[in-house]
Amino acid sequence: MHRGRAGEKRDDLESERFGKIVMGTGRVRWKRDQAYYARDSWRGTWELDGGVMAQQASHLLDLLQWFMGPVERLQCQNATRLMKIEVEDTAAALFTFESGGLGVFEATTATWPTDLEASLSILGERGSVILGGNAAHRIEHWQFDPELPEDEQVRASASRDVPNVYGHRNLSTKMRQRELEFSEGAAGWWSPAGW
Numbered sequence: 001m002h003r004g005r006a007g008e009k010r011d012d013l014e015s016e017r018f019g020k021i022v023m024g025t026g027r028v029r030w031k032r033d034q035a036y037y038a039r040d041s042w043r044g045t046w047e048l049d050g051g052v053m054a055q056q057a058s059h060l061l062d063l064l065q066w067f068m069g070p071v072e073r074l075q076c077q078n079a080t081r082l083m084k085i086e087v088e089d090t091a092a093a094l095f096t097f098e099s100g101g102l103g104v105f106e107a108t109t110a111t112w113p114t115d116l117e118a119s120l121s122i123l124g125e126r127g128s129v130i131l132g133g134n135a136a137h138r139i140e141h142w143q144f145d146p147e148l149p150e151d152e153q154v155r156a157s158a159s160r161d162v163p164n165v166y167g168h169r170n171l172s173t174k175m176r177q178r179e180l181e182f183s184e185g186a187a188g189w190w191s192p193a194g195w
Contacts, residue, residue, distance in 0.1 A: 017144050018124025021101040024068040025123075028057040029116040030134075032109035037085050044085025051078065051087030057107035060118055060136060064105060067122050070098045082110040 042048035049055060053076075065071065073096040078088035089110045095103030119132040119140075127144035131137070142155050 017127050018122065019126035021068060021097075021099060021122065021124045023101060023121075023123045024064050024095075024097075024103045025121045026057075026060045026064045026103075026105040026107075026119070028052070028060055028107040028118045029111045030056055030109050030118070031111045031113065031115050032056070032083070032089070034083055037083055044083065044087055046086050049087065051080075051085075051091065052089055052107045052109050053078070053091045053093075054087075056109055057091070057105075060120060061105060061107075063120055063136070064095075064103060067120075068095070068097045068099065068101055068103055072096045072098045081108075 037044040044051075053061065074093060076091060076093040078091035080086075080088055081090045083089045090108040091106070093103075093105040095105070097103060115134050117132060118134060118136045119130065120136050121130045121141075122128065128141060129139065129143075130141040132140040139155060142151060144151065
């Protein structure tokens with residue numbers, strides 16, 4: 001699994017730098033027009049595709065659960081607001097995690113005229129982190145009490161540009177050139193693939 005920004009943040013969670021986790025939030029606000037769904041007959045169907053939560057938002061949703069832990073209670077609303085498809089293009093969810101922390105997640109492919117964001121926030125009693133950008137690829141906020149010497153380096157170096165919301169497509173080349181960091185397979189079981 002490519003650890004990147006999420007792996008650094010997970011290390012801080014496990015070292016208890018956040019203290020008690022209060023809330024985690026996730027937002028996917030991307031654009032998919034009718035032409036996107038018309039490109040292939042399987043897109044936007046329940047049988048072969050799934051809606052925004054299963055397709056576009058699944059990795060960020062997995063990442064939220066990876067940080068927040070097991071879900072105790074979930075309430076969700078979804079709708080098909082703009083597209084002529086079987087599945088939802090917009091969804092919102094409220095979580096209560098077993099830890100007592102709360103979560104809010106929203107996802108839509110009905111954003112116009114372009115992709116806006118995929119972001120994740122983890123808020124704790126001693127620290128807060130926000131991953132932002134179009135693909136949750138940039139650290140927008142990283143602050144803990146107490147600060148550690150490496151925090152400034154993380155803030156300065158922990159963002160990278162990605163060509164689109166799908167990130168870097170040439171994963172196999174990066175793997176062959178050993179440009180990616182990996183964790184053990186067991187960690188990947190509970191981690192969001194590709195984030």
